[in-house]
Amino acid sequence: MTETDVVVIGSGVIGASVALELARGGRSVVVVDKGPAPGAGSTSASSSIIRYSYSTPDAVLTAWESAAKWRDWSGHLGVDDPEGMARFVPSGNLLLRTVGWDGSTVMALWDEIGIPYETFDAAQLRARFPGLDVGRYYPPKRIDDPAFADDATGELTAFYNDDSGYIDDPMLAAHNLAHAAAHHGAELRFRTAVTSIEQRDGRVTGVTLDGDDSISVPVVVNVGGPHSGIINAMAGVDGEMKIRHRPLRQEVYAVPAPPGFRLEDGGPFLADLDVGLYFRPQAGGTLLVGGTEPECDPLEWIEDPDDFDELPSVELFETYMLRLARRLPEFGVPSKPVGLAALYDASDDWVPIYDRSGLDGFFMACGTSGNQFKNAPLAGQFLRALVDAADAGIDHDAEPVQFTGPLTGRTIDLGAFSRLRQPSVTSGTVMG
Numbered sequence: 001m002t003e004t005d006v007v008v009i010g011s012g013v014i015g016a017s018v019a020l021e022l023a024r025g026g027r028s029v030v031v032v033d034k035g036p037a038p039g040a041g042s043t044s045a046s047s048s049i050i051r052y053s054y055s056t057p058d059a060v061l062t063a064w065e066s067a068a069k070w071r072d073w074s075g076h077l078g079v080d081d082p083e084g085m086a087r088f089v090p091s092g093n094l095l096l097r098t099v100g101w102d103g104s105t106v107m108a109l110w111d112e113i114g115i116p117y118e119t120f121d122a123a124q125l126r127a128r129f130p131g132l133d134v135g136r137y138y139p140p141k142r143i144d145d146p147a148f149a150d151d152a153t154g155e156l157t158a159f160y161n162d163d164s165g166y167i168d169d170p171m172l173a174a175h176n177l178a179h180a181a182a183h184h185g186a187e188l189r190f191r192t193a194v195t196s197i198e199q200r201d202g203r204v205t206g207v208t209l210d211g212d213d214s215i216s217v218p219v220v221v222n223v224g225g226p227h228s229g230i231i232n233a234m235a236g237v238d239g240e241m242k243i244r245h246r247p248l249r250q251e252v253y254a255v256p257a258p259p260g261f262r263l264e265d266g267g268p269f270l271a272d273l274d275v276g277l278y279f280r281p282q283a284g285g286t287l288l289v290g291g292t293e294p295e296c297d298p299l300e301w302i303e304d305p306d307d308f309d310e311l312p313s314v315e316l317f318e319t320y321m322l323r324l325a326r327r328l329p330e331f332g333v334p335s336k337p338v339g340l341a342a343l344y345d346a347s348d349d350w351v352p353i354y355d356r357s358g359l360d361g362f363f364m365a366c367g368t369s370g371n372q373f374k375n376a377p378l379a380g381q382f383l384r385a386l387v388d389a390a391d392a393g394i395d396h397d398a399e400p401v402q403f404t405g406p407l408t409g410r411t412i413d414l415g416a417f418s419r420l421r422q423p424s425v426t427s428g429t430v431m432g
């Protein structure tokens, strides 16, 4: 039987980051992933957008601090991956202000933290982004709604942050983190599933793996992405969670970008809660298009994360495409869906859970709600801070760990990501 200091379950972008930070801290780490490679789970489907438009100070700071690490990726990792390095691609982030979401909370937080932005009225928006229809169509509608084709009821304003962008290859980013973790001594085991969490007297003692192997270990971190609910249930800590997290099916499409919105045009990434979409440029003259959970689109909760339809549906594809055509009138709707379906691990308030649990030695980084790729660098450091605190006898539930952001020197209250928190007030969507 293997013995180690920590087992990290999952080698997605967040699991690999947790493994790196714990290994950097001098612990012996074994990463166990049932998939074939780092980032092959939900990370591989990520739109990997880097933005700062969250509803709470801790979330904005986490994204802003993490972005500095993406920009200096080699410096953050300390070692280059022979398979190549993921790259931050600047694209800017245009956020349309509408009835249901006017962005005022975000702008107030950006003012407070010093995140720069510009504001645009409708005329300025038209001048800066000539291909954009600046009409207000709120609320988002289904295409079978007779009001779908109604004229605009006014014009939108917007704000824009130039420091946003995306990571060109999310799976490679996870590989880079896993490679750096291995460089610091972490052992990576793929095609190996954790099947149970062993415990005695309220403490973790080990994990059992498929094939009847096992590891004796006092600290386990659950970073199982959409499977993390199952793993929390294995550990018997699901009952204490005040915040639920569940797999939620999402579709993302790759479509031809009209002029002005291609990668070579410089972006932008657009958040459009007025029609219920986001899109960002990517290589090959295409846009990646996803949804923002408008009320009219039913949420597709999934019982078993190993059993869901991975192909995009024609109905949702048509809905997204016609919404996109509304916003970008020069967009030519493709005849066939090209895209994928994947799972978020969505929490009740769309804020992640980075926390300990009532089972000593069992930690979790889950409920990442379709918006935590960007925060992987800090999420790893948060989990290390939580494990260190527990080692030092600090009860994070009673005395929440405070994390100092190295870029801003500001404090991030890790209690904001507690499984026991009151739900945070957020947009109630993937925007967080």
Ligand SMILES: Cc1cc2nc3c(=O)[nH]c(=O)nc-3n(C[C@H](O)[C@H](O)[C@H](O)COP(=O)(O)OP(=O)(O)OC[C@H]3O[C@@H](n4cnc5c(N)ncnc54)[C@H](O)[C@@H]3O)c2cc1C
Residues within 6 Å of the ligand: 009, 010, 011, 012, 013, 014, 015, 016, 032, 033, 034, 035, 039, 040, 041, 042, 043, 044, 045, 046, 047, 048, 049, 050, 192, 193, 194, 195, 223, 224, 225, 226, 227, 228, 231, 250, 251, 252, 342, 343, 344, 365, 366, 368, 369, 370, 371, 372, 373, 374, 375
């Ligand atoms: C379609 C989509 C678009 C997104 N877009 C963005 C975006 O633009 N910006 C952003 O910031 N975030 C985005 N996200 C969210 C972000 O990608 C995720 O939060 C992040 O990738 C989660 O990483 P993870 O390491 O927690 O989980 P995962 O990448 O899902 O990894 C979990 C791993 O755990 C393994 N595992 C599960 N169960 C077991 C077990 N029992 N034993 C061993 N291994 C196990 C799996 O094999 C898997 O590899 C998006 C997500 C999706 C799905």
